[in-house]
Amino acid sequence: MSPTIWFLTGNAGKLAEADNHLTKLGYSVRQLIVDEEQLFEPQATSLEVVAESKINQALSHLPNEFKEGDMILVEDAGLFVSALDGFPGVYSSYVHSTIGNLGIIRLLNHLETEDPVSSASLRSAQFRAVAALWRNDQIIIGEGVCPGHIATETMDGNGFGFDPIFIPYDLDANFQPLSAGNYGEHSTHGKTFGAVDLEVKNKFSHRSRALQNLFSQLPSA
Ligand code: IMP
Numbered sequence: 671m672s673p674t675i676w677f678l679t680g681n682a683g684k685l686a687e688a689d690n691h692l693t694k695l696g697y698s699v700r701q702l703i704v705d706e707e708q709l710f711e712p713q714a715t716s717l718e719v720v721a722e723s724k725i726n727q728a729l730s731h732l733p734n735e736f737k738e739g740d741m742i743l744v745e746d747a748g749l750f751v752s753a754l755d756g757f758p759g760v761y762s763s764y765v766h767s768t769i770g771n772l773g774i775i776r777l778l779n780h781l782e783t784e785d786p787v788s789s790a791s792l793r794s795a796q797f798r799a800v801a802a803l804w805r806n807d808q809i810i811i812g813e814g815v816c817p818g819h820i821a822t823e824t825m826d827g828n829g830f831g832f833d834p835i836f837i838p839y840d841l842d843a844n845f846q847p848l849s850a851g852n853y854g855e856h857s858t859h860g861k862t863f864g865a866v867d868l869e870v871k872n873k874f875s876h877r878s879r880a881l882q883n884l885f886s887q888l889p890s891a
Pocket residue numbers: 681745746747748749762763764766767797830831832833863875877
């Protein structure tokens with residue numbers, strides 16, 4: 671039986687994205703559920719430090735079904751807006767639960783322009799994710815970035831968090847991100863992550879890139 675990857679997250683969206691990515695690599699993913707009151711979110715200045723702290727916390731809350739060879743996955747992400755010097759970054763969770771998506775849009779209102787190309791670069795932002803995998807007493811880290819820009823209004827539908835306001839830049843034929851205003855083989859056609867389905871988001875996302883980077887360091891399943 672193949673090893674299970676236990677993903678420590680309370681976020682159903684993150685779980686679905688990781689499951690979509692990792693089942694294609696032959697892994698089975700299960701949610702590692704820990705009572706939120708028993709976990710703490712370290713307010714560190716780097717996503718790596720947060721991810722490693724979460725691995726250590728997960729190790730003290732392993733489920734009974736956890737078997738030899740199983741792995742633990744944690745992941746931490748943030749939205750970094752260029753015009754705000756990288757804010758909210760490691761404070762993304764707090765900022766999302768306080769000023770929210772409309773608050774971010776309001777902070778950028780003064781940057782609106784008529785020109786969609788320069789608007790895209792003035793409003794540039796990136797999602798960054800750090801995924802950490804515990805396996806055989808070792809921690810492997812993978813990182814992923816998704817460049818894009820902040821929409822001028824929210825576009826809901828799917829997704830979670832800042833998805834309704836983030837439009838990823840197009841990708842070339844090799845799935846590499848282009849810079850602002852360039853048209854590529856893969857595009858959300860101006861739609862935010864909140865307005866596309868999970869399969870499309872995973873082509874572009876920081877999370878799937880972090881997982882790709884992490885699992886490329888392991889022998890395949
Ligand atoms: P976390 O600490 O990794 O859970 O995420 C920090 C904040 O960023 C939370 O408010 C999340 O909802 C948000 N976030 C993380 N990943 C994504 C994403 O893929 N899309 C939209 N928002 C995200």
